[in-house]
Amino acid sequence: MATKEEESGATDGGYSTPDTAVQEKHGLHDDGAAPEPEYAEGFRLAAVMGTIFLSTLLAALDIGIVATAIPGITDDFHRLDDVGWYGSACFLLVGSSSPMWGKLYKYFSAQLVYLTSVVIFLAGSILAAAAPNSAALIVGRALQGWGCSGTLGGSVLMISYVAEPKKRPMLIGLWMSVFMFSTIIGPLIGGAFTSEVTWRWCFWINLPVGGPVLALVVLFFKVPKHIKPASATWVEILRQLDLPGFTLLLCSLICFILALQWGGQTKPWSDGSVIATLVLWVALTIAFFVVEWIQGEYAMVPLALLKPRLVWTNAMYGWIANLANFQVLFYLPIYFQSIHGQSAIASGVNSLPFMAFFAAGSMLSGFLIGKTRFLQPYEFASGVLATVGAALLYTLDVDSSKARYIGPQVIFGIGIGLGNQVPMTALQSFSKPEHIAPTTGVMLMCNSISGAYFVTAAQSIFANYMLKELASNAPNIDTVRVLTTGASEISHVFQGADLAAVHKAYMVGIKDVIAFSLAGAAFTVLLSLAIPFKKLPDPAAAPTKIEQKDEKNGATEFGV
Incomplete structure (x- = not known):
């Protein structure tokens, strides 16, 4: 089972390269060597x-x-x-x-x-x-x-x-x-x-x-x-798919498209159906972001x-x-x-x-x-x-x-x-x-x-x-x-x-x-x-480098 931090996408403030992440996951050997990724x-x-x-x-x-x-x-x-x-x-x-x-x-x-x-x-x-x-x-x-x-x-x-x-x-x-x-x-x-x-x-x-x-x-x-x-688990995976968020996002997009396809073309912008779909679009979009915030680690767009x-x-x-x-x-x-x-x-x-x-x-x-x-x-x-x-x-x-x-x-x-x-x-x-x-x-x-x-x-x-x-x-x-x-x-x-x-x-x-x-x-x-x-990290130098948190931008700094 993945940890909570892994499932949510949290990275303790930053990201690392796929290659150095593999090394972190498996750990360095006594001689300092790390498992080599296969490409x-x-x-x-x-x-x-x-x-x-x-x-x-x-x-x-x-x-x-x-x-x-x-x-x-x-x-x-x-x-x-x-x-x-x-x-x-x-x-x-x-x-x-x-x-x-x-x-x-x-x-x-x-x-x-x-x-x-x-x-x-x-x-x-x-x-x-x-x-x-x-x-x-x-x-x-x-x-x-x-x-x-x-x-x-x-x-x-x-x-x-x-x-x-x-x-x-x-x-x-x-x-x-x-x-x-x-x-x-x-x-x-x-x-x-x-x-x-x-x-x-x-x-x-x-x-x-x-x-x-x-x-x-x-x-x-x-x-x-x-x-x-x-x-x-299957229950965990189903929660991770965030079906409520998906439904809200899809419905909000449908309302937006309907409003702009109707407005000024087949119906005047003042028409009730155009106004209603625009209002629904705004409401559903706000609801989507609220649901994503509530879902936390289970959101389809993890805020982390x-x-x-x-x-x-x-x-x-x-x-x-x-x-x-x-x-x-x-x-x-x-x-x-x-x-x-x-x-x-x-x-x-x-x-x-x-x-x-x-x-x-x-x-x-x-x-x-x-x-x-x-x-x-x-x-x-x-x-x-x-x-x-x-x-x-x-x-x-x-x-x-x-x-x-x-x-x-x-x-x-x-x-x-x-x-x-x-x-x-x-x-x-x-x-x-x-x-x-x-x-x-x-x-x-x-x-x-x-x-x-x-x-x-x-x-x-x-x-x-x-x-x-x-x-x-x-x-x-x-x-x-x-x-x-x-x-x-x-x-x-x-x-x-x-x-x-x-x-x-x-x-x-x-x-x-x-x-x-x-x-x-x-x-x-x-x-x-x-x-x-x-700069992108240098894969060849990655084993000899350590990660340092960049507090300013939240990404990972690499330093010798």
């Missing part, structure tokens, strides 16, 4: 990483693949009011269940939990693909999100388990690049399937890929012997994990960085499709500079972190470059040339990439083995829930300001028709002066979303200054 090398490491990348590709594709499939889905089910849920159902479960998966990885075999998450994801894919109605599709998407959450969390966790510390920053950077690549090409694949075959293949395609993933996990996911599940300044500043940095990142990721293709009349595939191709330089930035920071062991400078540089890139993207207009939208993508992409994987690297590098799983779950929850919040908020900003512009300058245009017309179909539905007015309205909405992104990027610069300026 994968050569073919086995390549096989594990290949499996992780393939499963991440599969999971991340389905987060965005439905975006371009929605017109085909609405043609079949005729439920326009359900459109928002086809994407949100997946996002909601990815975010709200991440800490739960972190707890499961802590108490059970990582291989077994990972396999379970993939099976749940595939079950959701089958239900979504064969859905006879809109409700079944939404349930299938929710199951996909639930499984996706465990797969993504397990992927990051396995990297920390099998890769030696000096390789982790680079590998996490590569993993982030695969995730971003998958998110970008998802809508392209969804559009191609919907246009050429049927939208149902957006989900059927997961089965021929998911089968090999299951086999590869069984063959290669062997957790090192120095990583062991924490001991606990967030206490060190190193942790909460990095978690907040990752949260706000997504405010900058997701808006450009989703609305740059909309700009290409609506303003320049490009197809879904062409808009994805024109978004490649962002993706390519995001990957380059992630790999560059991973390489430099491995060499210098510094973290904070890359988060600061990331915020500065992302702010400059977002400011340049804000200058785009209806007649902008290719050079005008490629250059800003390069700057913004490399900026976001430089800092994107740093918070996860920081939290894993300063966590004891028994705390890596819950800490990873909390970090992924921050990333995913911020996506649910900020994407929903951006959609509300875009739609409200676009409709406001239309009401002012083109009151004769049917706003419902504009909202229900796909971005790439605008030039086919509207002509002449009406098309010009719609283009202008779209541009107003897109600019306001980019301004939202710009604010997030600028805020990350300030947040980076609050992050402790610390």
